[in-house]
Amino acid sequence: MLFRLFSLVLFLILAAVAASWLARQPGELRLEWLDWRVEIRTSLAVAILVTLAAFLVFADRLWRRLLSLPGWFGSSLRHRRDAAGHRALTLGLMAVSAGEPGEAKRQATRAQRLLKSAPQLTDLLSAQAAHLAGDKRAAGRYFRSLTSSDDTAFLGYIGLARLAHEDNRPDDALAAARQALDLKPKSALAAAQVLSLEAARGNWAAAAPALDVVIAARDPANSTDLARLQRQKTVIAYLQGKVIIEGDGGKASFGKADVKRALRQLETALAADPGFWPGVLLVAGYYRDAGNKRKAGKLLEAGFRAMPQTALADMMRDLWDVNDGAYVAKLMKLVSGMQGDTAGDAASIAAAAALAAGIDGEAKALLARIDDAEKDVTAWQLLARLAEMNEDAAGVAAALRSAGDAPRPRSWQCQSCHVMSNEWHSHCRNCDLFATLDWRRPEHVTPLAIEADVNRETGAGATPATTDATGN
Numbered sequence: 001m002l003f004r005l006f007s008l009v010l011f012l013i014l015a016a017v018a019a020s021w022l023a024r025q026p027g028e029l030r031l032e033w034l035d036w037r038v039e040i041r042t043s044l045a046v047a048i049l050v051t052l053a054a055f056l057v058f059a060d061r062l063w064r065r066l067l068s069l070p071g072w073f074g075s076s077l078r079h080r081r082d083a084a085g086h087r088a089l090t091l092g093l094m095a096v097s098a099g100e101p102g103e104a105k106r107q108a109t110r111a112q113r114l115l116k117s118a119p120q121l122t123d124l125l126s127a128q129a130a131h132l133a134g135d136k137r138a139a140g141r142y143f144r145s146l147t148s149s150d151d152t153a154f155l156g157y158i159g160l161a162r163l164a165h166e167d168n169r170p171d172d173a174l175a176a177a178r179q180a181l182d183l184k185p186k187s188a189l190a191a192a193q194v195l196s197l198e199a200a201r202g203n204w205a206a207a208a209p210a211l212d213v214v215i216a217a218r219d220p221a222n223s224t225d226l227a228r229l230q231r232q233k234t235v236i237a238y239l240q241g242k243v244i245i246e247g248d249g250g251k252a253s254f255g256k257a258d259v260k261r262a263l264r265q266l267e268t269a270l271a272a273d274p275g276f277w278p279g280v281l282l283v284a285g286y287y288r289d290a291g292n293k294r295k296a297g298k299l300l301e302a303g304f305r306a307m308p309q310t311a312l313a314d315m316m317r318d319l320w321d322v323n324d325g326a327y328v329a330k331l332m333k334l335v336s337g338m339q340g341d342t343a344g345d346a347a348s349i350a351a352a353a354a355l356a357a358g359i360d361g362e363a364k365a366l367l368a369r370i371d372d373a374e375k376d377v378t379a380w381q382l383l384a385r386l387a388e389m390n391e392d393a394a395g396v397a398a399a400l401r402s403a404g405d406a407p408r409p410r411s412w413q414c415q416s417c418h419v420m421s422n423e424w425h426s427h428c429r430n431c432d433l434f435a436t437l438d439w440r441r442p443e444h445v446t447p448l449a450i451e452a453d454v455n456r457e458t459g460a461g462a463t464p465a466t467t468d469a470t471g472n
């Protein structure tokens, strides 16, 4: 702008110089037209012509610039509004991720006002900000507006499902999650929502395919995740199978093909996750009742080797249909082939059976197989009983003392909230998560609680029991 003004002044000076030079030149110009007659000096005529031409050019330029001014002004303003809008959007998203509802809401309002060109973006920010601030009504409105555009519909339904879930509206949550899964059938996020909602209502047939989507999208490097998903698969196969194999009180009738399919699914799941002993009991029980004792026995033995459990041993005893001595002998044979962490549990169970049958020697031999460091409360209690039978008071006291510091026996414990339960449930009674109960030695229980429980149990001389924080 300044440069142009400068060149204009320079041009005027040059023109004046040229004009004064021309004025000093000799010569006349005479113009006659109708009754008009003009006589001027040629130099002046040239100067007038040049000035007139220059003025015309200048006037033309000025006119064009004036015409284009509103457009230039408008586009510059729009540019600045967009930049400010994007800045508000960025700051708003940062506030959302930092969990700052007030700032998020302020920036979302700014972005809504400034950025008219990207309504999906500003709606998403407004939804997140409203959600963060606890304004579920506004969040719902924005999430719903996202569902109207193809690009953002998926996110809109996911947001609506989450809102409905938080509002304890499971039907709405499921409908929205299903819409999201329909839009993106391979989305683990949508499938996980459908899985949890269908599992909560016990609709195992609908939960199973959703779980398959989650498994297909899993991170193969994460083995903990894999074990958790496999357990969910086993649990769904178990719960589906339970209804079909045991019948559901005549509400629905299942054909032979249904039973066969349910058994196959559960057996496949158990092959990958053999430690889920309620599943083993269910399948083995079916084959026992169907007269296939061989198959039932094989399943029980495999299940017992993977996870030694008294209920499995009891069913084996029924199947084998032998006297106490032969039962203990068969159990001992099974135990002798076992290694690792579960071998101690198996030896304890066999020792308890031997003690109950009055075969003290075998019980002692079985308990001696377990390293002292690995003996749990149950093992020490059996040793105390052995000592008591031998009237060895010092031995009883020593065994009970050791029991005080020993690992607790296995029980159902939620892998998420660590609350323990005497019975298996599909959902944790404390945190309500699906398929999180694991048959294990208690972890993450405060030492105080362990000590108190052990003292109570050993002091009363009762059979080992697990605490149940839920009171069930």
Ligand SMILES: [Zn+2]
Pocket: 414, 415, 416, 417, 418, 419, 428, 429, 430, 431, 432, 433, 436
């Ligand atoms: Zn839990």
